[in-house]
Amino acid sequence: MPYLRSSSGTVLSAPNHNEVEVSIFGPGYGEAIALHVECGKWILVDSCLEPTSGQPAQVQYLEQLGLDVSTAVKLVVATHWHDDHVQGIGTLVARCRSADVVMSAALKSEHFSALLRLYGEGAFPGSSGVTEFVNVLRLLDERRQAGTKINMAKLAVPDKLLYRDSILDHDQSYDVEIHSLSPSDASIVSAQLDFSQRIPLSGERKKRIVPPHTNATSVVLWVEIGERRLLLGSDLEKTADPKTGWTVILNDSQVTREKAFVYKVAHHGSESSHDPGVWERLLHEQPYALLSPYMIGGNILPKDGDIDRLARLTPNAYMTATPGGRRFRMSNRVVRDTVESVAKEIRGIRAGWGQVRLRCGIQNDALCHVELFGDAHNIAAS
């Protein structure tokens, strides 16, 4: 694949068994993470589609590394119900047969179940991630009926241990633990109320469901691998309510006792997701900050001010593509002229495609190596 030609020309190869890797993939629309935690075992967070193949980006990447995803992947996390985070996650779960599935606890709701049944059954194909969740739950149901061990979704709540392993590497042993830090109880209650209000009424005209604003129910992950700590911020935002958003984690979390050297920047670097407390209390100085852009509904993230802020906070901020998209220019002259005369504005949804890959040892003083693929770039250098 052309996009997997790294800027340094490195040949693709799997990480060493005791090497940490975090890769973030992202077009202008979508975001996904692959995390190598130990000895060929991987954790996948969210899902997006690689544009040329239409396949989930992480599956394609791991297979290019020569790995068998059906055995290598141990955990698949769907952080929240937004299209840009769950595209292709049904395929991901189907392919990663030995992986536990994790979802936000907000989704265990009779109203969310009803929405899946109402909107996920054929009449509205591809709508708003509903189809993806239907596919995931259908797979789990099939596994349950077949008596397979992995047959239900784990629920993410604050400070919950989702994955644990102990590694003996020659004469050295170390632990791997992954905790969810969110969603908070108040966020769960609020989301479930929102779901109930989206159940259609008799006589109401059918339409595709628009997902609610569920960023507060995003699953933030805290990863410990040897001495390394990583914070994967999903789309969690800062809120005025101290019972939701980053404030809950900063005030209440018992597992974030040390500081992380990698931060998957929350919510595409938006101002609304930026809490100075996160940078002061949860992150090393000048951490590796990884993010992907977003653009839907005229909402482009990160904005110029967000990029400036990130660049001031760390010289090690990397983004998978340039935000803002590309102005649409159709090759067919008739279509191009017509579109330009009819639409007030039109542009490609995908702003490009890229992958940021960071690899390092499990000791805090081990060297880190960042590679950039496709449109990925260092924010400070651009």
Place this chain on the structure above:
Amino acid sequence: MSVGNSSAATSANLNKDNVLTSSDRVDIDRRFQEEALVTGINSSPGDLTRGVKKNGTTGGSRVEIGRLVVSPPAPSAFTEFFRAIQKWEGKVIRLADDTFTATLSPIVGDPTELEAEMYVEDVTPDERHFIEPGAVFYWSIGYLERPSGRIRESVLRFRRLPVWTKDDISKNSGDLSALFEE
């Protein structure tokens, strides 16, 4: 909505049942291919038109299947048809005062996924009440081919979905909680 020389866009020729009321005959194969993509119909092309009334064609029965009409092909010498160069399925994601924003997924033509801000006034008045987040529409750009000449057209038509019934809602009220851990 139309552009070019067309003052009577195809959308304006649709009556409230979404059936073309003019005597125009639509290119059967092209229409079939487009509609099959939208509706998932899997039949041989050439024997279906979409709600088109015939005029001056040979006889033959019309069999209505939902909103589709089955009829035999007509002699091409009498036809006037729309040839789509590009067609998208649009989903409204935001409505402002005089514009709406939608994602556009290609059905025919260039496969690029797009986002467009469109003018409400370009939607036929009969359909403006459909414009809300979640509403689905189709936007086609192409040529209306007529014996008298070719007209470039842009046609925007909202999908007329039925309403939810009590049955729809009651039969789908199951609980999936068994698939989540306690």
